[in-house]
Amino acid sequence: MRFNVLASGSSGNVTLINSGKTSVLVDCGLSARELAKRLEAVGSSVDELNAVVITHEHSDHIRGLKTLAKKSNIRIYISPIACASSILKDAQNLNLGEPLQPGQPFEVGDLTFYPVKTPHDSVDPLVFRIESHGVKMAIVTDLGYIPRSVAQELKGCDALVLEANHEIDMLKVSSYPWATKQRILSQVGHLSNKEMARFLQQDFDGKAQHLVLAHLSQQNNHPELARLAALEALEAKTPLFAMLNEQKVLLAKPDSPLGWIDL
Ligand SMILES: [Zn+2]
Ligand SMILES: [Zn+2]
Numbered sequence: 001m002r003f004n005v006l007a008s009g010s011s012g013n014v015t016l017i018n019s020g021k022t023s024v025l026v027d028c029g030l031s032a033r034e035l036a037k038r039l040e041a042v043g044s045s046v047d048e049l050n051a052v053v054i055t056h057e058h059s060d061h062i063r064g065l066k067t068l069a070k071k072s073n074i075r076i077y078i079s080p081i082a083c084a085s086s087i088l089k090d091a092q093n094l095n096l097g098e099p100l101q102p103g104q105p106f107e108v109g110d111l112t113f114y115p116v117k118t119p120h121d122s123v124d125p126l127v128f129r130i131e132s133h134g135v136k137m138a139i140v141t142d143l144g145y146i147p148r149s150v151a152q153e154l155k156g157c158d159a160l161v162l163e164a165n166h167e168i169d170m171l172k173v174s175s176y177p178w179a180t181k182q183r184i185l186s187q188v189g190h191l192s193n194k195e196m197a198r199f200l201q202q203d204f205d206g207k208a209q210h211l212v213l214a215h216l217s218q219q220n221n222h223p224e225l226a227r228l229a230a231l232e233a234l235e236a237k238t239p240l241f242a243m244l245n246e247q248k249v250l251l252a253k254p255d256s257p258l259g260w261i262d263l
Helices: 032-041 065-072 080-084 148-153 168-172 178-185 193-203 223-237 239-248
Strands: 002-007 014-018 023-026 051-053 075-077 106-108 111-117 126-132 135-140 159-163 210-214 249-251
Touching (some): 002 032, 002 159, 014 032, 032 065, 075 106, 111 148, 159 193, 168 178, 193 223, 210 223, 223 249
Parallel strands (some): 023 051, 135 159, 159 210, 210 249
Antiparallel strands (some): 014 023, 106 111, 111 126
């Protein structure tokens, strides 16, 4: 299995997962044109996709989904209530896969997806652990904190895509309206560098060789602050482990693909 984060952040989120046989998008937060461009840039195309799997109905995760569905009739896996609350609610002739439910795994070709419920302010927020031929990864963004129930599902993963949305002090003094700040900082908002680091230090099992920090705010975070928070947490956990893994803490970008990560 290999994956490539094609876009990450409030301007759009898309990750491409490929098993060799099966190609699946997790989220579709880019316009159809931009998605086609980025797929081409990584040697893929819309025609090669077997399905798109949706975490939740916020626009940075489904912006391009309606157009993609219309143009390609791609199979869509989404929570039924998220679908009913989204831009898809009036769409005709959708090619829907089985309805997503937390704790109920489903298969797309030789990829198995495990939906996990998260604390986030959408109608039915999910993240996914994805497995293929004994290899595991997880994409964990858009959640206010990492509860034990989520941390448990991340054990044994070979790669983690983990939200590092904001630096709390930067967010507090930013120009965002007070209500927006409160929303982001809440238990159902977004993951701070601090909470990401807490997870790494306390609840991470240390197995993942690849850690991709994702969904960084362009206003309220700085890539190096997020990376440093992760590296410090790993080092506090075990110095040797951090030394071995320093090169493997990567940063997903809003405007270009991260590059393929082979597992
Ligand atoms: Zn988001
Ligand atoms: Zn969201």
